[in-house]
Amino acid sequence: MAREFDLRDAQVFAGMTEEELGALARAGHREVFQPGEAVFSGKMRARAFFIVGSGGVDVTVRQPDGRSVVVATLHPGTSFGEAAMFDGQPRNAVGSARGTTACWVLDADGLDRLRHESPTAATKLMINLGRSMAERLERIVAQVNESADGDDTRSSRFAGVMSWKLLDRLMGKH
Amino acid sequence: MSDFLPYFRTLPLFTGVPDDAILAIAQRLTRRRLMAGQTLYHSGDPLRAAWFVIKGSIEILSAGGRQVLVVPAGGAICLAGLFTGHPPDMTSIAMDETWLLELDRDLFLQACEGTDPFGRLLVERVVMMLAHQLRRFDSALLRLEASAVAKARKKGRAAECVPEDKPAQEKLHRPPPNATDAELMEWAAEMAKRSGIDDLDKIKVVQGPEIPIRRGPIS
Numbered sequence: 001m002a003r004e005f006d007l008r009d010a011q012v013f014a015g016m017t018e019e020e021l022g023a024l025a026r027a028g029h030r031e032v033f034q035p036g037e038a039v040f041s042g043k044m045r046a047r048a049f050f051i052v053g054s055g056g057v058d059v060t061v062r063q064p065d066g067r068s069v070v071v072a073t074l075h076p077g078t079s080f081g082e083a084a085m086f087d088g089q090p091r092n093a094v095g096s097a098r099g100t101t102a103c104w105v106l107d108a109d110g111l112d113r114l115r116h117e118s119p120t121a122a123t124k125l126m127i128n129l130g131r132s133m134a135e136r137l138e139r140i141v142a143q144v145n146e147s148a149d150g151d152d153t154r155s156s157r158f159a160g161v162m163s164w165k166l167l168d169r170l171m172g173k174h
Numbered sequence: 175m176s177d178f179l180p181y182f183r184t185l186p187l188f189t190g191v192p193d194d195a196i197l198a199i200a201q202r203l204t205r206r207r208l209m210a211g212q213t214l215y216h217s218g219d220p221l222r223a224a225w226f227v228i229k230g231s232i233e234i235l236s237a238g239g240r241q242v243l244v245v246p247a248g249g250a251i252c253l254a255g256l257f258t259g260h261p262p263d264m265t266s267i268a269m270d271e272t273w274l275l276e277l278d279r280d281l282f283l284q285a286c287e288g289t290d291p292f293g294r295l296l297v298e299r300v301v302m303m304l305a306h307q308l309r310r311f312d313s314a315l316l317r318l319e320a321s322a323v324a325k326a327r328k329k330g331r332a333a334e335c336v337p338e339d340k341p342a343q344e345k346l347h348r349p350p351p352n353a354t355d356a357e358l359m360e361w362a363a364e365m366a367k368r369s370g371i372d373d374l375d376k377i378k379v380v381q382g383p384e385i386p387i388r389r390g391p392i393s
Contacts, residue, residue, distance in 0.1 A: 083312065086305035092312060123294055127257075127286050130301040133308045134254035140311050141254075142263065 005076040020121035027114035028106035033097035047108040055101025204276040208268035221255040230272025
C-alpha cells in the first residue's frame with residue numbers, strides 16, 4: 001500500500017510551528033472510507049474541509065436528467081471543501097471513495113476548538129485557506145478570460161462570451 | 175462613517191457582525207465615490223486594494239473590452255488579489271454614481287500578521303466572502319463541466335475530456351473550431367440545456383464589435 005501523504009507537507013499548513021500543528025491535529029480527525037462510501041454529499045459533512053491522505057475521491061455531479069457524471073478524481077495531497085467550511089451550503093457534488101481512502105477532516109466545530117486553543121494557528125490556517133481559494137479563483141477567471149479574448153477565432157470568442165453568460169446565469173441561481 | 179451604518183449593515187461583509195464591530199472595521203477602510211463612467215482600475219494596474227460596493231454598480235470588462243460581469247451593491251472586487259497581489263487582468267468602471275469601501279492591501283496584510291481582534295475579524299470576513307465567490311464559480315463550473323462530460327460520453331470521448339490529475343472546475347468546454355453559425359447555436363443550446371437553463375433567449379450573446387473601454391480618471 002502506498003505511503004500516506006504527510007499532512008505537514010500540505011500547503012494550507014504552511015508556516016505553522018510544531019505547537020500549532022499539534023493544535024491542528026487535535027482539532028481535526030482522520031477518517032477512513034471504504035470503497036464506494038460517500039465522503040460528502042449534499043448537507044452531509046457540509047461544513048468540513050478535507051485533505052486526501054491516501055486512496056482517492058471521485059467527484060460526481062448529477063445532471064438535470066438524473067444521470068450522474070464523474071467530473072474529477074482527487075488524489076493524495078489534494079485538499080477540498082475550503083469554501084464549504086465557511087458558508088455551510090449543501091455540496092454541489094457528491095464525493096465517494098475510490099478504493100480504501102483516508103482523509104484528514106476539519107469541521108466547523110473543530111475550527112471553533114482551534115480558535116480557542118490556538119488563535120494563531122486558526123488565523124494562519126484562515127490565511128492559508130484564503131490564499132489557496134484566491135489562487136483557484138484567479139485561475140478560473142483567467143481561463144474564462146482566455147476563452148473570451150485568447151485567440152481571435154469566432155468560435156473561441158463565442159465560447160468565452162457564452163461561458164461568462166452561462167456562469168452569470170448559473171451563479172445567479174445560488 | 176456612522177451615517178453609512180445602514181448601508182454597511184446590508185453588506186455581506188458585515189453579515190452577523192455587531193454595529194460596534196462594523197464601525198471599528200469600517201474605520202480601517204476608505205470610503206470612495208465614483209461617477210458614472212469613471213474607472214476604478216485598469217487591467218494590469220498594480221493591485222493595491224480590494225473594494226466593496228456600498229451603492230451603485232461596477233462593470234468588469236475583459237482585457238479585450240467586453241463586459242463580462244456587473245458587480246452590484248453588496249458585491250466585492252479584487253478580493254483574491256489581497257492574498258496573491260497579482261495585478262487585475264480586467265478593467266472596472268462605475269456604471270452609475272457608485273460608493274465603495276476600499277480595503278488597502280498593505281493594511282490587510284498587517285491585519286493578517288497582527289493580533290488586533292477587529293483586524294482578525296476583518297480577515298475572517300474577507301476569507302468568508304472569498305469562499306462564497308469561489309463557491310458560486312465552482313457550482314456553475316461544475317454544472318458546465320458535467321454537461322461537457324455527458325456530451326463527450328455520448329460520443330465515446332469521456333476519457334479525453336476528464337484528465338484525472340486536473341480539477342474539473344478548471345477545464346472549460348469549447349465549441350468546435352471553425353463551427354458554422356448553426357453549429358455554434360446548437361452547441362450553446364446544448365450547454366444551456368445541460369446546465370439547467372431552459373430559456374436560451376434570456377442569454378444575450380454578444381457577437382458585435384468590441385465594446386470600447388471608457389477611459390476615465392482614477393479618483
